[in-house]
Amino acid sequence: MKKNSFVSAALLIAVLLVGLWNCKDAPLPDPVIGGGGGGPGDGNGTTPPVTTLPPATTVSSATVGPFTYTVPDQPANWLSYNGTQILGLTIGSTTVQESATLRLEVRKEYGGAIQIYDKTTGQYLINFRDKGRESGLASYAGPRSFADDSPRWKGIGYNPLQPGDDGGNPSPILFHGLINGYVYTKVQCFSWAHQDARLLPFFYEQWVRLDDNKVHVKVRLTHQRPDKTFYDFMEQEWPFMMINGARSVRFYNGSAPFTFGPTVTSDGIEQIQNGNPVAQQFTPFHITEPWQAVEIGTNRYIGLCAPYYYRVNHLLGASTAKENWEGGDTHTYVGGRLFSPLDSDNIIEKEYTILVGTENQIREFAYTQPRSTRPDFRFDVAHGRNNWYIFDGGHDQKEPFKTDNWKITYDGKMDNGPLNARGTKLLSPAGSWKASDIDTLYIQMSYSGPENQLNLVWLLNGQQGDAIDPSFPTQNAVRFPRGERPYNGQYVPIPVVNDGKIRTYRVSMKSHPQWIDIIQQFEITHVVGSAVIPPGEKIEMVYFGATNPGN
Template sequence: MPSQTQESSQKRLYLANDKIRMAIDLNAGGAITYLSEAGSNVNMVNNNDLGRQIQTSLYAGPYPYSVNGKNPVEQWRNLGWNPVQTGDYFNHPAQVVSYQQGQNTLYVKTIPLIWPLFNEPADCFFEHWIELKENTVHMRSRMTVNRTDTTQYEARTQEFPCVYLNGPYYRIITYDGLKPFTNDAVSEYSEQDNINRYGTENWIALLNTSGRGVGLYKPKGEVRFSSAGFGVTKEGGEFDVSSGYVCSQPALLVDYNGVYEYECDLIVGSLADIRQFAYNQPRPPAAPNYKFVTDRQGWYYGNTRDKGWPIQNELNVRWYRADPTAREFRIISPMAYWKASDVPKIYIQAAFQTKGTVARFVWRKPGDIAIIEIPGRYVDFPIIGDGQFRTYEINTSQLAGWDGVINQISLTSPESQYQFEKGSTVRIRSITATP
């Protein structure tokens, strides 16, 4: 097993105010390795190895990933191409290329390491901008990819970011109900299995027995989180195995030449502090409003591909199955929270180039294990396959099953249309709830 991170190897840069104190470590890829409340010398961040901390981790294919004669350790062979901000499984730290410190700000640029490989720099770099604001740490991250492997692999869920706190921070708390921003009762968990969470108020927290800890807030309506625990709950310090874990887990298609960004806030304090911060932020969109100008807006694909990065005013997608032995392909939205009553219509601005005449709009509701084409979850609509842009209107208010809460939407082709799929494409400019 790799050895633990030792205090003697630390090279920390601190920021502090009258509420909190935090630090990044230049010997741990510039990740956040220290976070405490003002007046306390108790570090909440777990540093058992270089896969912990508060950091960014990126995932893409192939699986397994080998390069330069190096093969992944068996335990992590199916992680694939996995750049980790802090370092690798063997406890080699990632290289900090540059950094800058201001009064309340930090900037760090890092070449991450491939987690399952021995001291292998990733073909990408990470940048992080950090700012201290009262009892919060605001972080913006940019990942610039420059792989020589130009294959477009399927999307993976990411860690944007992951948060590892010490064993005493074992209480996993979020709001995963269907009445967000109404002060409805929160949910508390302590399971140590890695479990997906539907955080409809856009936050998740790790708290101790006294009810204090750290909340992770994601803006722009991000609702997909995960949580886990390691070792023995309620005990342990920063170099011990015991840890609580939460992360923001959006699905992302990582291009060989792509550039990706996310933002988040870490709120230090009580559950009331964390939730109030979330309530003070702009409300997430109440309906789909995706316009594909410079990026995919979080959309991704199952069993199909697009033309790749950069995105220029449209998604240009193969309207057919990449693997024809598979049952279907999908063009898939990020997870969200929309009241069906707020979305009486869907408008799809698209140009289909196909001999097919029908497309399928599919939706998912909380409690569904996946996007599944069962009655009450889809509608077929006519398309014109001449390659010209049109706005297709779907009157969702008249559809059986379009009720309650909708948390994901997608486009596909019915099986009856597979005979026409060869060479078909669709170009999509927008998918919105208003014309």
């Protein structure tokens, strides 16, 4: 099992390195990055332009009633203009909302991407060096070879992006309007990796509204891909933001969430060589409160918060440039990490909030986010996979579900041997559940395969599920203070019946010595063994959670 754990970890790290080192927000080796070479401003200077707030016609941010993803009946004009140049390109037309402390700009030439100006510290906050930065939802799908004909991003795969492509082309805005206090845009995304304005059948609708020190963002992704292949689950950046400059990041991954316990601070730097930071860690990690905050001034932060924001990452890009403006190379990245195959005919709705204020203000808002105190996942037409995913070789009926229940077929993978499904497993989305609140878990499912036992595995807060890379001791101490999950010691067996009939398996958790503190994720795995499990093993998931669903 230890050997398998290291293999699994190595494979996952390899996937992450491809997805992050080659993705649009990852720092490329200096000086090749983003919008190209040269200094800030017009590409030839060495001093960033003085930040000024261009005059603008602001639109109302008042809202009426609950949010329902309603589209405006009529288009609206872009009423303002920002003449600032970034690497020789003018920002251009905008729609603006203002509060006492913030200014929100929705920018036409960036696919409706948003910029936030902080009046307190006098700075634009989000990085706009090229069409691959900004903030929002960055999505990925297979095949990995999709962008192999691109000049710079081979191996990144299928990556529709709201702002535009690597050639500087802005994704076309199909509609811009105002409704119930929200600025609405609908964009057809370009393939980020290409430079030829390559349209993808992927539509990005955004509703955004400024509310005092908060920017509320709702996004609807509509995919209409002619290629109906089921591609592997990939790590999505849902949501992310890239902040100007090299900044410290704060979060909470302790055992007493939602109590204002002491937070953790990280600059994302492992060590310094020749005056420059090196050896950043790409490994995502879990937090127990759904927010991250980036320091932008004395006791002032920009925070990213969403109800599902429990598996995250943060990175520092182009630190050697030592720049701190919206067209600069240097940037601090924070983002959420959900897994999805980006199904070919699906609609995905997500929402998140960006806040500017003190750490306590950001946490207070995060504490108001809807959350489940106990796991409760029903796999039906309404909820689909519930953000669960298949790791290392499997497929399902794709979303949206046409009938209830999640129907999984294990395909296995080939790793220096025969095709084997023993390493394939099901993983839940990340959460923050107190172990003391859960005595029993119920798994309602059917099983068809050669095994008579599966294992229920879990991850504790501050714990890494697989092998930890020892070359990052400083960052490991912050991200994974518990170290690695105990080898073959943090599971409860599930005796399964191989007849394809749906049963409710009752799993007692309270007596396990590792059922403590905060549970962050669940896995359904095979037992450790050397026997090959051929492709074709099936599981049909009906329910997973702490409420007895009945037989």
